[in-house]
Amino acid sequence: MTSLPDDTLLDDAVRLGDADPDGLLRAAARAGAQVRATVEAAADAGLSRLEGERPRAVVLICRPGLSPAVCELLSALTGPACPVPLVVAERVPVWVNALDVVIAHTDDPGDTVLAESVDRACRRGATVVLTAPADGPVAAAAAGQAVHLRPRVTVPPGFSFAAAYTAGLLALRALGLLQVDTDALADELDREAERCHMQHETFVNPAKSLALRVAEHIPLLWGLDEVATGVARHAAQVLSTHTDLPCDVADYQQAASRTALHRAAVRAAAGRDIFADPDDGDGFPAVVAPRTLLLAVRSTPGDPVRHQAAQVLPAVDVLAPGQELGVPEPIGAAVLALRFELAALYLGLAAGTTGGSGRYAPANA
Structure with missing residues (x-):
């Protein structure tokens, strides 16, 4: 079972600072x-x-x-x-x-x-x-x-x-x-660090919002292009470093070939079985429900992969900050990578799997 985060910590800058005595958030920034x-x-x-x-x-x-x-x-x-x-x-x-x-x-x-x-x-x-x-x-x-x-x-x-x-x-x-x-590249990473600063509340902080989206779920990090899949690889690394969430990483076409997992992602995204008994085998227990995140860095008009994903998973979030900012691919990839790094830290601090002492310390500290 994954560690449950204290989501109230994310909007309490004082407690966040106490949970991060080594300055991990500052290091990422x-x-x-x-x-x-x-x-x-x-x-x-x-x-x-x-x-x-x-x-x-x-x-x-x-x-x-x-x-x-x-x-x-x-x-x-x-x-x-x-x-x-x-x-x-x-x-x-x-x-x-x-x-x-x-x-x-x-x-x-x-x-x-x-x-x-x-x-x-x-x-x-x-x-x-x-x-x-x-x-x-x-x-x-x-x-x-x-x-x-x-x-x-x-x-x-x-x-x-x-x-x-x-x-x-x-x-x-x-x-x-x-x-x-x-x-x-350096300037945009500075701006992303500012957007995701610990003083900003969750509803305006992209990294904190991302942390809450994957909390208590199994993230399925599926890339809609080759560059985005590389970012997904980094996202899985930092999530596994700072949280105890298992992740799946693949490009979307490969993910679609994993029939059972892809079907579970479609079912979870559609909101089915939300009232299912977690012990009856028909639904997902809340702490292990999959959460699909589609990552995009490249923007190709008429891209068949993106079209297929939109048809099958219409309600799933597509994370493409580089496209929203209008920056070149190398910069967009770095921005998305930093967002995941900060999100992993926020989630790890809230769940106690990374960071300081007391209730936020790792279990084997």
């Missing part, structure tokens, strides 16, 4: 600052050496933590028309050499697998772009060889999505594979 700091670090580390280069392949190293979502997002943003193969791998492939570019991120300075991969890639002459702590085996493997973007904004482990994402965007931009305005 520093996403814009992480973007600016990463841009500065990239300039100082000489990332500009990639400009004008056309590598044989770009390898995105997928390590535990934030990397899977970042890799999926970067791959989706470049799209199938990318003139250079983008390879996602858990470690550097054996064929990597001086013709290739490797992009990697970790919050774990002692990730020996990544350290070995960075060392191997550097010894073979590949250009390595790394975001990782300044000390430890990973940093030692990168020393003097990789473009190592050390963190300049201090945040707890697991809060460096904006830095990792920005580093990948900057590398792809330098290679001419993707366009992004990092100043606009």
Whole structure:
């Protein structure tokens, strides 16, 4: 059974502050600052050496933590028309050499697998772009060889999505594979953090509203496009970090092929069985009812996937803040990712699965 949130906490700034003595909400709100700091670090580390280069392949190293979502997002943003193969791998492939570019991120300075991969890639002459702590085996493997973007904004482990994402965007931009305005990205993340500030009440706070929508439910995070599915991957990561809610992540077409789960989502969205006895097997107990959230980043007129989802799940919320704000896809994806990060924190603080002491402490603290 999932932990039940105290929803009155969300609109009580004093209690929220007491429940968050480590300043996790403030750390998440520093996403814009992480973007600016990463841009500065990239300039100082000489990332500009990639400009004008056309590598044989770009390898995105997928390590535990934030990397899977970042890799999926970067791959989706470049799209199938990318003139250079983008390879996602858990470690550097054996064929990597001086013709290739490797992009990697970790919050774990002692990730020996990544350290070995960075060392191997550097010894073979590949250009390595790394975001990782300044000390430890990973940093030692990168020393003097990789473009190592050390963190300049201090945040707890697991809060460096904006830095990792920005580093990948900057590398792809330098290679001419993707366009992004990092100043606009940082500014929009600052605005999202302000919209979702703890002082704003739930009815005007997008992150708090999102937290209440998924509270006491099993979130089904289904992407209506490849970029949105990458954001959903990050959403599941932060929800699993700060709450005990299990999540399902898939693109909508894949979700539709999961017949029983998709049928349950349709039934729940239609409001059927709301009076069913939770013990009779016909309905969902309130704490495990599914809540479908459709995520969208790309806006393609006449998109058949979005049309299908609207026909089958007409009452389900579609989360597309980037489209509402009229910002490019890389920025819209980052805004949606930050909204989920803050929502997960609000829900975790209200349920006591993350944050401070007393009734808000994790059970095993």
